Amino acid sequence: MSTQKNVQRQAGSVEASPALRLEQEKVEQIVDALQSDLAATYVLYHQLKKHHWNVEGAEFRDIHVFLGEAAGAAEEAADELAERVQALGGVPIAGGKNLEEAAPVAPEDDDVYDIRTSLENDMEMYGDIIEQVRGHVDLTTNLGDHATAEMLRQQLIEIEENAHHIEHYLEDDTLVLDSATN
Template sequence: MSTQKTVRQSADAVEENSLRLDQDKAEQIVDALNTELANAYVLYHQLKKHHWVVEGAEFLPLHEFFEEAYENVEEAADEIAERTQALGGVPVSGPANQEKRATVEFEGEDVYDIRTMMENDLEMYGDIIESMRDTIELADNLGDYATAELMREILVTTEEDGHHFEHYLEDDTLVLEEATK
């Protein structure tokens, strides 16, 4: 392990960027992107937990659904982090920093029934979707159309995944409940 301790960029600093976006504007957008990144990782960990603990008659399709959802979130987080860096910022990293920075809250370590878990996920998706829309508006208003476009693409996938949670939560099902308990 290296003993060199030279800090090349402070985590809270936004340096001049080669994209020629004004420093003040870049700082505002980096701040918003780091919130989106933190939110993505809170959602990622909650979805991953649900992937691990889901049980019941619909185990396999739900297990696979959660996997696809958290993979989408992880891919989006990577794109957000790379854009943050391109704008001269440092992507928020580390679970403690991400949790502190996020505007959404992890449901906790307890295991809930599948409907409750999915309702918690859908609620978090809704909060993240609203936050993403704000970030898109900010980027547009500051003239950072590339960030706005990137976030629009991520928003489409996020909304689609959120809508799939909504479908799972409908009351129509082919799975029969036990008539007597």
């Protein structure tokens, strides 16, 4: 633990950047929204990594690779969100406990589940995040922060694409024979 006492900016503070020419009140609303997105994205990242590490079965390889790539995309999105919070004049939320407490989504518990259950849990979390990000696109657009709105739109494309891939994995059709029917 650091004993340094020279705090440059206090966690939770927001000081609108003069360069971006957005009013303080608007910046505070945008930063709050982005902090929530950042927290949700990190919870998603950790859940995807958990499933990436624990996936088993006949379709292991494809799902393992997909979950690793999806987690990587979530990590990149979180970095982009944190950097935007900082650029707007906020202090990005950090630390596992703080992120989990601020997240609008709840992580799966620590137990390991079959991959179908795990992917269903991922799909539920993706759906919640998609709804939130859509709302934040509208919010940032309405507050005149078109750069943040565009960043969120680009992230939404990837979030929806990954959710759609999970939807495919959850379909009933498979090449793997059910041993109970043989």
